[in-house]
Amino acid sequence: QQQVRQSSQSLTVWEGETAILNCSYENSAFDYFPWYQQFPGEGPALLIAIRSVSDKKEDGRFTIFFNKREKNLSLHIKDSQPGDSATYFCAATLSSGSWQLIFGSGTQLTVMP
Amino acid sequence: NAGVIQTPRHKVTGKGQEATLWCEPISGHSAVFWYRQTIVQGLEFLTYFRNQAPIDDSGMPKERFSAQMPNQSHSTLKIQSTQPQDSAVYLCASSPPSSERLFFGHGTKLSVL
Numbered sequence: 001q002q003q004v005r006q007s008s009q010s011l012t013v014w015e016g017e018t019a020i021l022n023c024s025y026e027n028s029a030f031d032y033f034p035w036y037q038q039f040p041g042e043g044p045a046l047l048i049a050i051r052s053v054s055d056k057k058e059d060g061r062f063t064i065f066f067n068k069r070e071k072n073l074s075l076h077i078k079d080s081q082p083g084d085s086a087t088y089f090c091a092a093t094l095s096s097g098s099w100q101l102i103f104g105s106g107t108q109l110t111v112m113p
Numbered sequence: 114n115a116g117v118i119q120t121p122r123h124k125v126t127g128k129g130q131e132a133t134l135w136c137e138p139i140s141g142h143s144a145v146f147w148y149r150q151t152i153v154q155g156l157e158f159l160t161y162f163r164n165q166a167p168i169d170d171s172g173m174p175k176e177r178f179s180a181q182m183p184n185q186s187h188s189t190l191k192i193q194s195t196q197p198q199d200s201a202v203y204l205c206a207s208s209p210p211s212s213e214r215l216f217f218g219h220g221t222k223l224s225v226l
Contacts, residue, residue, distance in 0.1 A: 034214070043206070043217025043219050043220055045216075089156060099161075103155060103156035104155070106155060
C-alpha cells in the first residue's frame, strides 16, 4: 500500500492557468511535506515544503494547501509557465524519525503555450 | 559549489557483472541518501548515512546490494551479479546538518543487458 499517493499521473494546463496537483498520505504521524520538481535528466530539487502545524505555505507562484484532518495536501502553481513543465513529487516524512523521505509516484505537468 | 556529483552518468553492464556507483556529497553536508528511480516503482529509498555511519538500510535488497561511506567526501553503492531488473536511475542526495532538505545529484543511469 502506497504511503504517499498522487492522484494524477499527468496534468496539462494552458499558460497563465493555475495548475493544481493533489497528494494524500496514510501515516498520520508524518509532519513534514516537501514538493520536489524534476526536469528530464536531472535529479529532483526542492520546490516548497510545509510542516503539519501549518495549513498553508506560499512562495511566489507556488502554494501548498494542507489538510491534516483529511490527510491530504495540494500544490497550486499560479500563472503557470511553459518552464514549469516538469514532474512534481509529493513527499512526506517524520522529522523526528530517520528522515527517510517517502515519495509519491509523481505528476507530470505540461504547460501549453 | 558543484552540487552532489555522481559518477558515472551512464553505466551499461552485462547480466551477472558487478556495478559500482559513486557519489560525492556537498561539502559540509552530514547525511547521504541513496534512492532508485524507475517508471514503475517511482522513487524508492534504499539507504542512508549520517556522519558516515549507516543509519537506515531498510530499502536495500538484502542480497547483492551494499553501500559504504568510507569518508565524508564520498559514498559508493555496489551491486553484485547485476540483473535486468536492477536497471534504473540511481540517485544520491546529501543533506545539511539538522535539515530535511535533500540535494540530489543528476543520477547514474544503470542499464543491465
